[in-house]
Amino acid sequence: MSKIEYRKDRKPHPREHRLVFRNVDRKGWKPDLKHYLEDGGYKQLRKALKMAPREIIEEVKKSQLRGRGGAGFPTGVKWGFIPPGNTRPVYLICNADESEPGTFKDRHIIHQDPHQILEGMIISCFAVNAHLAYIYIREEFPEGARILEKAIREARRENLLGNNILGSGFNLEIHVHRGAGAYICGEETGLIESLEGKRPYPRIKPPYFPAAIGLWMCPTIVNNVESLCHVKHIIAMGGDKYAELGTPRNTGTRILCVSGDVQRPGYFEIELGAVTMGELLNDLCGGPKDGRSFKAVIPGGSSARIMRADESYTVKRNDEEIEMGFLDLPLDFDTIAAAGSMAGSGGIIVLDDSRRMSWVLNNINQFYAHESCGQCTPCREGAAWMRKLTGRLVAGTATPRDVETLESIAYQIDGRTICAFGEACSWPVEAVVGKFRDELLAETSARNESLPHNPEQAAQQRYLQEA
Amino acid sequence: MSSPILEQQIASPQTPGAKYFTPFEVSAELEEEARKRIERYPAEHRPAALLPLLLLVQERFGFISPEAVQWVAGMLDVQPIRVEEVVTFYPGLRQRAPGRFHFRVCRTLSCAMGGSYELMDKLCELTGIDRSTISHRNPIAVSPCGTWSVEFSECLAACGTAPVCMVNDDFHEEVTPGRAADLIASCRDKSKD
Numbered sequence: 001m002s003k004i005e006y007r008k009d010r011k012p013h014p015r016e017h018r019l020v021f022r023n024v025d026r027k028g029w030k031p032d033l034k035h036y037l038e039d040g041g042y043k044q045l046r047k048a049l050k051m052a053p054r055e056i057i058e059e060v061k062k063s064q065l066r067g068r069g070g071a072g073f074p075t076g077v078k079w080g081f082i083p084p085g086n087t088r089p090v091y092l093i094c095n096a097d098e099s100e101p102g103t104f105k106d107r108h109i110i111h112q113d114p115h116q117i118l119e120g121m122i123i124s125c126f127a128v129n130a131h132l133a134y135i136y137i138r139e140e141f142p143e144g145a146r147i148l149e150k151a152i153r154e155a156r157r158e159n160l161l162g163n164n165i166l167g168s169g170f171n172l173e174i175h176v177h178r179g180a181g182a183y184i185c186g187e188e189t190g191l192i193e194s195l196e197g198k199r200p201y202p203r204i205k206p207p208y209f210p211a212a213i214g215l216w217m218c219p220t221i222v223n224n225v226e227s228l229c230h231v232k233h234i235i236a237m238g239g240d241k242y243a244e245l246g247t248p249r250n251t252g253t254r255i256l257c258v259s260g261d262v263q264r265p266g267y268f269e270i271e272l273g274a275v276t277m278g279e280l281l282n283d284l285c286g287g288p289k290d291g292r293s294f295k296a297v298i299p300g301g302s303s304a305r306i307m308r309a310d311e312s313y314t315v316k317r318n319d320e321e322i323e324m325g326f327l328d329l330p331l332d333f334d335t336i337a338a339a340g341s342m343a344g345s346g347g348i349i350v351l352d353d354s355r356r357m358s359w360v361l362n363n364i365n366q367f368y369a370h371e372s373c374g375q376c377t378p379c380r381e382g383a384a385w386m387r388k389l390t391g392r393l394v395a396g397t398a399t400p401r402d403v404e405t406l407e408s409i410a411y412q413i414d415g416r417t418i419c420a421f422g423e424a425c426s427w428p429v430e431a432v433v434g435k436f437r438d439e440l441l442a443e444t445s446a447r448n449e450s451l452p453h454n455p456e457q458a459a460q461q462r463y464l465q466e467a
Numbered sequence: 468m469s470s471p472i473l474e475q476q477i478a479s480p481q482t483p484g485a486k487y488f489t490p491f492e493v494s495a496e497l498e499e500e501a502r503k504r505i506e507r508y509p510a511e512h513r514p515a516a517l518l519p520l521l522l523l524v525q526e527r528f529g530f531i532s533p534e535a536v537q538w539v540a541g542m543l544d545v546q547p548i549r550v551e552e553v554v555t556f557y558p559g560l561r562q563r564a565p566g567r568f569h570f571r572v573c574r575t576l577s578c579a580m581g582g583s584y585e586l587m588d589k590l591c592e593l594t595g596i597d598r599s600t601i602s603h604r605n606p607i608a609v610s611p612c613g614t615w616s617v618e619f620s621e622c623l624a625a626c627g628t629a630p631v632c633m634v635n636d637d638f639h640e641e642v643t644p645g646r647a648a649d650l651i652a653s654c655r656d657k658s659k660d
Contacts, residue, residue: 101577139557197516
């Protein structure tokens with residue numbers, strides 16, 4: 001059995017607004033159907049089944065819910081891309097391949113509140129008229145897959161799944177599909193290829209959304225775990241009421257996962273825009289470790305551009321340009337985007353002044369070099385080259401020219417690949433080189449120009465020296 | 468160009484861990500379980516059950532042998548190369564046996580900052596594993612006794628409780644290098660049962 005210890009004593013911070021994470025770390029809570037039903041579970045499903053599917057899509061559109069997986073695309077709009085007059089079957093896939101470094105929210109929903117995912121999924125399937133849905137869960141969550149399968153069995157027993165759900169005439173089957181440890185399966189078309197039993201090579205766009213052509217060439221909706229959970233709360237509150245949470249265009253709550261150099265790392269569900277970076281890092285997370293200060297923050301999973309803690313940013317607010325310090329930035333999609341990075345998956349990695357940026361970048365580059373699927377040349381070769389160059393920086397064998405090469409490789413990947421992995425692997429390099437160029441250059445030496453950088457060169461040099 | 472590591476693998480494809488796993492064998496029960504998994508997908512899309520079947524083989528037999536690839540291909544009515552290309556792509560699918568206790572240590576940023584590299588060193592030191600055999604093709608190192616094996620894994624999605632590590636299917640959080648010995652001791656206790 002799993003050794004995960006839930007912190008039952010850990011109360012949500014008063015600044016939090018818990019919707020999706022309501023039952024996470026809740027005292028006396030068990031992730032089974034009995035507890036879920038006693039807590040008012042599946043009430044929203046009953047309500048939704050009485051609505052017309054079109055009305056549900058309208059409510060989700062009104063809520064302005066933006067996808068919580070990384071791209072922040074409006075969920076209701078995505079659902080609307082199913083071609084009108086479609087006669088092919090529609091599929092829905094819950095993307096539980098959570099693998100963006102820095103993100104650790106979906107695991108807790110899966111482990112502690114699996115029925116919330118199912119309820120959100122059933123409502124969403126009803127809205128888009130899908131009769132077969134899959135939960136694509138990463139291979140590293142074997143326990144999560146078992147919990148979800150148990151939840152599906154429980155739901156089927158109570159006629160919350162299967163034929164004629166709760167007498168509504170709607171049929172739906174949900175199955176768990178386990179991945180096999182590849183980051184690229186989080187990309188929605190890669191995920192679909194993987195589900196079809198192939199290598200997960202992302203598909204060429206257009207069509208930009210699998211809602212047009214997806215799984216088995218049929219319209220397919222792929223949504224993140226957290227996004228699907230929000231659907232339930234949108235039905236409960238009504239789209240307009242939900243849109244009042246947060247700020248315009250950045251509605252609702254979202255779960256932020258803080259890791260790295262803070263006193264109390266963890267997850268916090270906040271209203272979008274209600275908490276600033278400084279409040280999150282200093283109040284909710286207890287500030288930097290003793291005797292340290294913040295150096296930089298990666299605000300939305302490792303592929304987001306890094307932000308310096310000592311920089312100020314120009315942000316547009318109501319057509320007005322405002323200059324803001326890093327710690328004053330409100331945490332929502334648009335502000336972080338205006339500050340030149342992205343809110344992405346909500347994984348915030350904090351680095352303090354004890355961290356060497358070359359080491360940090362090398363770690364990130366190792367990740368991307370390992371996870372590139374190898375389909376497009378710029379990404380396959382470039383990610384590996386960038387890893388080699390930062391490896392030299394860490395080893396102290398880099399030349400000033402290597403930093404230049406590193407930057408130029410990154411700009412040659414960006415925008416030249418089939419999927420967003422190209423951006424994901426080049427943005428961290430572009431940002432770190434751009435913002436910490438002096439620090440990286442200080443670790444190089446022009447004298448390293450003469451160093452052999454591969455075994456053949458080393459052999460040649462030995463040969464010349466011996467000759 | 469042939470690489471010595473590749474040749475070594477071809478010459479001796481098995482690791483000392485293989486003794487802890489039963490060799491691949493098709494039984495009625497296995498076929499029944501496979502059929503159950505295939506039924507989750509529309510009948511005209513049988514190849515979708517490729518990953519579920521490969522994971523089934525790996526759960527039962529520890530790794531995916533060439534015979535298992537043939538069997539999966541037969542079950543799904545696809546060419547074996549279709550199965551082989553999937554097996555060789557995914558880091559989660561193994562072609563050689565791990566140890567009885569397989570440690571997957573997260574090496575990505577938050578865990579690395581929390582000390583996962585030191586944890587890996589400590590685990591190898593305590594179990595007598597030689598990590599020099601690790602390559603891109605062969606990411607797992609097995610101890611000579613076959614009981615232990617280690618692998619660096621990319622982000623395991625528990626960055627807030629770094630460093631984290633999986634032992635077979637079990638998940639362990641906040642495994643600082645100092646706790647490596649405890650982790651190994653708890654495995655030893657388990658192996659006595």
